[in-house]
Every structure is written in C-alpha cells, then in structure tokens.
Amino acid sequence: MSASSVPPATASTARRPPFDPRDPLGLDELLAPEDLAVRDTVRAWAADRVLPHIADWYERGELPGIRELARELGSLGALGMSLTGYGCAGATAVQYGLTCLELEAADSGIRSLVSVQGSLAMYAIHRFGADEQKERWLPGMAAGEIIGCFGLTEPDHGSDPAGMRTYAKRDGSDWVLTGRKMWITNGSVAGVAVVWARTDEGIRGFLVPAGTPGFSAPEITHKWSLRASVTSELVLDEVRLPADAVLPAATGLGGPLGCLNHARYGIVWGAMGAARACFESALGYAKTREQFGRPIGGFQLTQAKLADMALELHKGLLLAHHLGRRMDAGRLRPEQVSFGKLNNVREAIGICRTARTVLGANGISLEYPVMRHATNLESVLTYEGTVEMHQLVLGKALTGLDAFR
Template sequence: MSTVPDLLDFDGLLDDAEREVRTRVRAFVDERVKPSIADWYDRAHFPVELVPELAALGLLGMHLSGYGCPGRSAVEYGLAAMELEAGDSGLRTFVSVQGSLAMSAIHKHGSEEQKQRWLPSMARGEAIGCFGLTEPNSGSDPASMTTFARRDGDDWVLNGAKRWIGLASIADVAVIWAQTDEGVRGFLVPTDTPGFTATPIAPKMSMRASIQCDIALSDVRIPADAQLPEARGLRAPFSCLNEARYGIGWGVIGAARDSYETALAYAGQRMQFNQPIASFQLTQSKLVDMALEIEKAQLVALRLGRLKDAGRLAPHQISVAKLSNTRAAIAVAREARTILGGNGVSAEYSPMRHAANLESVRTYEGTDEIHTLVLGAHLTGIPAFRSVTEGEKR
C-alpha cells in the first residue's frame, strides 16, 4: 500500500537537485523531529537545540544569496518547508521567521554594513532574528500600528508594543516596524537593548512547540544606523510577508500529507468487523478525497515556485496558495482524525496536532478573509478594504 500520494507523478515534475533537498530534509524530520514532537508539543517546548542542525542543512535564509546564505531555488525552499511542516508547523515557522522575515528584511532593505553584520551569523544559526509588525490592536491593518520611533539627536527612540512575534524571546535581533514622522520605517533592534522586553505567550492551544511573544518597547534607544535604509512605507514589510506566505503555501501540504499518511497506515491496521477499516467504502472515500486535495495543493505550490524562480510571481498568486492550500490542509487533517476514531485525540497520532497548528497558520501572514479580499480585488478591480494608506504612499 502506497503511503505518499502521487497520483499524478508529481515527482516527475522535479529535477534531481529538488528531489535531493526533499529527501534530505524528510530524513532529518523522520529522524530528529517525529520521534519527539508529541512530547515537545505536550510540554510547549521549542527544540532550540535543533537550530545548528537546521543551519547545517542549509535551511536558514535558504532562498537568499550572498552573505553566507545558501542561495537555493524557490522550489527547493518550498519543498524543504513542506517536509519541515510534516514534522510540525512550529519547525517550519522557525525557518520562515528566521529566513523569510528577519533575514529577508535585512537582505532586501538593509545597508551593506547591516547585511555583513547579521546575515552570515543568522545563516549559521549563531544569531536568531524576529520580525515585529503585528500589534495587540493592529493585525490585518498594520497601517494602524501605534509603535512610534522619534528622532532624538543622532538616535532613534522607540515606544510601543508588538504581539504574536515568533522567536522574540530567543532572538538576538528584532526587525521592528514603527511609525515615524515620515511614515512607516524598519529598525534593527538588538534584543539586549535596554527597554526591549519579550515575553512568551502562554498557554496556547495551537503552535505549542513554537515560540510566540509579546514585545514591549519602552524608550528603546538605538543609533541612526539601526534604521533599514531601503525600507519605506508598508510595502517594505509586505515584501517580506510575501516571502513567508509563499513558504506557507508549500508548508501546509506537509501537515496535510503527514495527516493522510497517518490515517492511511492506521486504516490498514485497524480491524473492525473482521477486516481492516481501509476495506470500507466510506474510509476509502475519505482517503481518496484527502489524496486529491494534497495533489492539487502540490501542483499549485509548484506552479508558484516556478513563477518565483522565473521572477514572475505576483502577490495575488501568493494569496491563491496561502488561502487555498491552507484551507485544504485543515480539511485533510480534520478528516484524517475521523479515520482514527477515538484514538485520534491521542498525542500518539499527528492529525489533531496538525489541525490545531493549522488554525494558527491560517491566521498569520494574512487571514483567510484578507487573502479572499486580495483575490476579490484582483478579479473585480474593486478593493473592498482600505488597500493604500498614506503610510504606504510614503
């Protein structure tokens, strides 16, 4: 009985280098993550001890070039994200926050000195970054952020608060987005700067093997050269968010696939009425539906990856994958849980953990509603939400 669904020969669409990345990361997840993830999730423990291994695999800033970054393709990065999330969304989130958000912000918008200072050590896993955009009262509408940076002589002084910031309590540097007299700007804030406080959010019902924090900024004084010189307006953080959203479009497929594989293996072994439940028509119907959704999601993600590698990926296309693939992954995880019956609520099996994690994934980097409106605006030419603010114009 096949475990990994490949009804359409998806493997045949990949080249040798892409398959090698996928195989290598899948082996790491099988050996180093899956045996322990139930315990980590139960204890709300993020395995920071794996960071050097993730760096050695070339997964930190994987799709960035120069400054010690691996410089791999968008498709290779996507396949790696898929395999990491087959272990747990928290692991893929770490790689996403580190590479697609914090490192990407520095790579896209930083000065040469900032790039030289931070990117090589972050690629090696010796420094960890976080990305502070969301606030307690500013999520889908970041233009309403109230964190403010004011000039004081040659320095900047930051005051405000951020919420749901991944990795902040273990980070060495925070990319903080703040209003200024000249619009939204980005700043690199070493986390040992006086006035910077990161507090992990607990308890959580989702993403338990991951770190999300509240950040308090109280008269945080940083030098003028801490500003990201090329970051002007909200388009700057949005460009980083699109990198993360692209990875999510791939990553959620891993959670769906692991849920499917778990359900398929269980159905082949679980005996009821003197036969395995895999022999029942209703069970087979569920398995087929799950496999079809995974196949479709893979094709969507691969198309985006090819477009990205060709330099032709548009933001609304990223919304297609983030919205559609995350919806599909949640449906697969929930359906897989039903095949497990009562055993599905046990930590021994992954689908319920994946389903809980995916509720967070569908919210961060743009909720279902926001991506629906992005696509609605693209289809109709009529924005149904405030899409351009004065802060973005500046």
C-alpha cells in the first residue's frame, strides 16, 4: 500500500490517547471520578506513611505505630469501608478493591491489617451481630480506635475448619471457651477477637474482648513473610463470656466462610497491587540499568519479560474490576471469588519472580520492593484458601462432583 493510499485519520483515531505504559489497556476509563479519588487518596497516604519506612519495618520484623496507622486508616474511611452505618464509609466494592490494591502495592501487611479489620472482624459483627454488639464495637473499629482480629484457623485445622477443636460450652447463662487459634493477624493488638468455636448447637461466633480472664494473644515471631504485620496465636483457657457475647445470626460454617469470601475479594485486588509494584520497579530498572553498552530494556529477552508481566498484571486488574462490578450488583458468587483469588495471587507471584530476574542481584535487596513482595505473596497464596482448595471449589462447580473428601 502506498503512502498516498493510507486513509486519513478519522475523528475517532484523532482522539486516541497516547499509550501509557502504566495503564496500557486504559483501565482508568472504567473508573468513575469517585473511584479515582478514593484510589488516589489511598495511594498518596501509602506513599507518605508506609513506603518511606516499609523496608526498615520489614527488615526488623515489626509494624511500629500500628495503632496510629489504624487511626489514620480510619480517618481515610478505609476500615469496614464497604459496610454501611456505624461510622463506616458505605463505599462500593470497586472502591474497596482499589483501596486494597493501593495498600498492598505498599505492603501486604498493611492490606492485611485493613482486610482483617474490615472484611473479617467488622463484617462478622455487622452481618451476624445484635444491634447492641454493633453499637458497642463498630464505631470504634471504623475509626481505628479499636483493632479487631478473626480467630478461625487452628494449629491442626487450616483448610478444614469444620474439624476445629476450640469448644464453647454453656454454664448457666454463660459460655466457657477453651482452645487455640493460630496465624491470627492483629491478634496481640486487638481490642476484640471474633472467635469461632464448636458448640452443641453447631459452630458459633463469639466476641472476646481483650483482657478477658483466660484469654491471651502471644505474638508469633521468626517469620520470613508478612514481617511488617502483627501475627499471633490466640489462647483460650476456660474463657468465661456472658450470653450476649455470641453472634446471634451465625450458626454453622456459613458464618465464618461468608466472612472469608468477603476478605478474599479484597485479595483479588491486593495481589495485583504487589504485582504492579514489582512490574513498575522492573520497568524502571530496565530503562536505566546498562549492560553491554545499552539499557537492558533494549534487549529482546528483557522486553519479552516486561510484555508478559504487563499482560498478566492488567488481565488480573480486569478480572478484579469485573468481580467488583458483580459484587456491587449483588451477583458475585463464592466460586467466582475463588476464580479471582486463585488466578491473581498465582500470577502475582509469577510477576514478582520475573521482576526479580530483571533486577538481577539487586532484586534481593530491600532497596527494591521485589523480594519483599514475593515473600509476602507466599503467605497470601496460602491464607484464606490455599491454591488446592480454590482449585477444588472450581472443580466442584465445573463438574458437580465434590472432591474435598
């Protein structure tokens, strides 16, 4: 075709925006101005309050000032933000997802703090609690004045919560709880723990205030992942609770599993935040790092890595956005959340590992975010449903056959 035969630019092509390496599919156009405002506010907060310190916190294995951070997140409306009333923001599912994206782009530990607070502890109280329980706990939790935790996993029962050994028995009008919970985010700093236990009536949820006799939450240390996060064991040694400590609207595994489904949705977005941070680090590095007299971004193999990372990152963001719209429409199924959690965490880990190869030896340094995100995602891959469990959820949905047992 000769140059003279090329058709002139139409009105539509004349309005084409320039290609943006940070948003190659133009996904920002899917977001309303309110969505962008939420995203940009959280991104700015994370850039100011987390990113300058996170490498040091991670190296030390601490999250100093967690109570202050919680209050700041409360002031942003990030705690229980998709819930309504009681000081909660009443945000959309997409806005909550964008918040998880930006927080995990800083660090998985910060997103975990918010997820456990809002999607597990606060959601459980909001969804299953009595009015008096909601009034007592939710306003302080939404403001970040009270931190909550969620006790389901046990030392010997992770993927099979139905086998939990923590037991609650009636004693007159009281309940007495005995058992242990493990790998509990926020546990040792929580003002209230939502603890799930077996009873003669089925699995029930209980609100256990910090300081209750017989209740302790020793912190778990010596972690190589989620180091900038508070992780604890919960120990319940004949903890006596009044009758009004039980969540009245939850009986059976449907209660805790419903909470986990809400939290897993946030992970679908959050994992892509970690992946984005690693991709952007690799992209910037490839354009400035020189080998053989030229930037490594000019070599074919490096460009192939960058292209593959960008594909999986933005496919994952499209998936997260789609699931968010379904949640806002009340049409999101648990199997679809499993679809998103399985894909996005798995692909995020792949992006982090590829980014590490672009950075070479520098990829293992805390001067760059890549190895920190990669090790964090190894925990995200496992918690709130392992790869295998989500594969079986989808397998059952596809075949109609239960392979869990």
